[in-house]
Amino acid sequence: MTLKVNTTKKENKLTTDEIEDHNQSDNSAERRETERNGLIDSNESLSARCKRIKGRGLVKRILLSFSLKTNLLDLLKTESSDGDIRCLNGLRVLSMLWVILGHTANFLPDIKDESMKSNIMKHWLAYLLFNATYGVETFFFISGCLVSYLFIRNSEKLGHLKPGHLVAYYAHRYARLTPSFMVAMLIYTGLLPYVNSSPYSTTSHGYLSCRRYWWRNLLYISNFFDYKEMCMTWSWYLPNDMQFYIIAPVFTLPIVYGCRKVSLLVAVLMVICHVGSTTLVIESHKDWNNGSYKKYMNRLYIKPWTRVAPYAIGLVLGYILTAWTPNRKISRQELLIGWLVTSAIVIPMMLFQNGNFTIHYSVVANFNEINSRIYEIIKSPLWALFVAWIVFTCRYSNGSLVDSFLSWNGWMPLSKLSYGTYLCHLLVVLYLNNATSSDVHLTMSYIVQKGVSVMILAYSMSLVLSLLVDMPVRNLMTLT
Numbered sequence: 120m121t122l123k124v125n126t127t128k129k130e131n132k133l134t135t136d137e138i139e140d141h142n143q144s145d146n147s148a149e150r151r152e153t154e155r156n157g158l159i160d161s162n163e164s165l166s167a168r169c170k171r172i173k174g175r176g177l178v179k180r181i182l183l184s185f186s187l188k189t190n191l192l193d194l195l196k197t198e199s200s201d202g203d204i205r206c207l208n209g210l211r212v213l214s215m216l217w218v219i220l221g222h223t224a225n226f227l228p229d230i231k232d233e234s235m236k237s238n239i240m241k242h243w244l245a246y247l248l249f250n251a252t253y254g255v256e257t258f259f260f261i262s263g264c265l266v267s268y269l270f271i272r273n274s275e276k277l278g279h280l281k282p283g284h285l286v287a288y289y290a291h292r293y294a295r296l297t298p299s300f301m302v303a304m305l306i307y308t309g310l311l312p313y314v315n316s317s318p319y320s321t322t323s324h325g326y327l328s329c330r331r332y333w334w335r336n337l338l339y340i341s342n343f344f345d346y347k348e349m350c351m352t353w354s355w356y357l358p359n360d361m362q363f364y365i366i367a368p369v370f371t372l373p374i375v376y377g378c379r380k381v382s383l384l385v386a387v388l389m390v391i392c393h394v395g396s397t398t399l400v401i402e403s404h405k406d407w408n409n410g411s412y413k414k415y416m417n418r419l420y421i422k423p424w425t426r427v428a429p430y431a432i433g434l435v436l437g438y439i440l441t442a443w444t445p446n447r448k449i450s451r452q453e454l455l456i457g458w459l460v461t462s463a464i465v466i467p468m469m470l471f472q473n474g475n476f477t478i479h480y481s482v483v484a485n486f487n488e489i490n491s492r493i494y495e496i497i498k499s500p501l502w503a504l505f506v507a508w509i510v511f512t513c514r515y516s517n518g519s520l521v522d523s524f525l526s527w528n529g530w531m532p533l534s535k536l537s538y539g540t541y542l543c544h545l546l547v548v549l550y551l552n553n554a555t556s557s558d559v560h561l562t563m564s565y566i567v568q569k570g571v572s573v574m575i576l577a578y579s580m581s582l583v584l585s586l587l588v589d590m591p592v593r594n595l596m597t598l599t
Contacts, residue, residue, distance in 0.1 A: 157211065157262030157360065158538040177598070184594030190586050194535055197528035204268065204440065206513035207261055208534040209525030210506065214254035214261075215537050216574060219544045221251020222353070223570040226548050228555050235561035242563045250469050253502050255356060256429045260503045262360055263433025264440075264510065266367045267374075271441045274375040285368065291596070292364055296538075297337060298592045299584055300357065303542040304329055304336060307351055311546065314553045325352065346417035353545045355421040362423045363430040370434045382438065386431045390500060393428035397496045400425065419495075429503035436507045440514060449515050457508055465505045468498055539581030539589060547576045 199205055239245060308329040329350035335341040339361040341349050373381035400419045419425050471494055513522035
């Protein structure tokens with residue numbers, strides 16, 4: 120059965136894959152877009168690749184999918200079209216660097232000297248290090264924004280949807296994310312244990328969880344189980360993002376069929392779910408204090424119902440970006456007021472967070488204090504609104520400095536490597552910790568230097584992973 124889409128735009132004859140793809144590049148009406156989330160990006164469409172290798176034999180086309188030269192050139196491309204939300208490239212890369220720096224600080228070798236830790240916490244850069252969790256909130260927001268923006272856009276071009284479109288929508292997503300995820304798990308399980316000889320190792324026996332519970336990762340359900348049993352604990356983001364992706368059509372389909380109020384209600388309910396569930400968890404665990412990190416992670420931090428608000432806000436902004444033309448601009452007065460309001464909210468949040476976490480992720484917040492409870496409940500939605508304002512102003516202001524910076528073409532190649540970098544960066548951190556053979560004199564300069572080293576090595580690993588796994592898989596999918 121075919122369902123007609125409620126749209127006034129001219130219908131175009133497009134491939135059925137377009138409804139499932141949500142890459143932010145859309146150079147033409149006949150272009151098939153590659154599926155993306157908050158961590159992954161690419162510029163060349165699948166149809167463009169098909170045309171480029173059209174006429175070659177199947178064997179040659181398969182071999183060409185693994186061409187290092189071709190894939191590297193594709194990776195380095197920085198072209199974009201008028202429909203791109205180019206500022207998301209900069210946001211994605213900066214958020215990734217922020218997360219790397221935060222994880223570097225939180226997964227340091229065991230430091231016995233408490234005075235060193237205390238000195239670090241007093242440093243002004245500590246406010247940056249221990250707010251890195253906001254980088255993950257940004258990833259959720261970007262993912263929701265792109266899913267909504269591209270789903271609605273492509274649906275309007277198709278003019279009709281079929282049940283098979285949603286099947287492809289989900290299947291394509293799984294196929295795109297899983298191979299690289301599997302390779303990262305193999306490295307973590309098969310290689311890291313053999314470099315686990317340092318007394319400063321932070322690997323522990325986490326790789327044993329991979330050998331027992333690897334299937335949870337492949338089903339993207341690991342966040343529903345005990346945090347201590349999770350394979351690659353930092354991968355908790357992926358099942359959450361996959362679960363949000365699965366329910367995203369509940370928001371996007373009503374818009375496609377003209378029921379925008381229903382979509383707005385869905386988004387509001389998602390935010391209410393986030394705020395309500397976070398409140399319930401906190402109210403039932405007011406005794407959390409030092410040493411409660413695993414409880415905090417297991418019951419609050421990694422659960423989808425306490426993470427969904429940034430994604431929902433991203434969905435709403437994605438719709439707004441499709442409804443408003445780029446020619447619609449906001450005035451300087453509106454711009455100034457918006458920046459003043461958002462800054463007045465975000466700056467105090469950044470200063471408050473420093474009192475909630477410390478080195479090695481010890482939770483020091485006392486949820487008996489009303490301000491700590493309120494902060495934990497509202498921080499994610501407020502941060503997502505702040506990022507939404509940034510994207511909105513980049514889209515609808517006249518050549519702002521923020522837009523020029525975030526939309527710089529140089530971000531694009533690094534943006535394409537974000538997914539692999541997210542998978543690999545803690546492998547690098549754990550390896551460096553395992554290779555430590557002497558006492559660490561903990562200073563802020565040590566953390567920053569180590570963080571920069573992790574960034575370079577993680578992006579290098581991601582480059583290899585992208586050329587050997589991610590891009591070949593994407594190319595092979597054009598042959599189906």
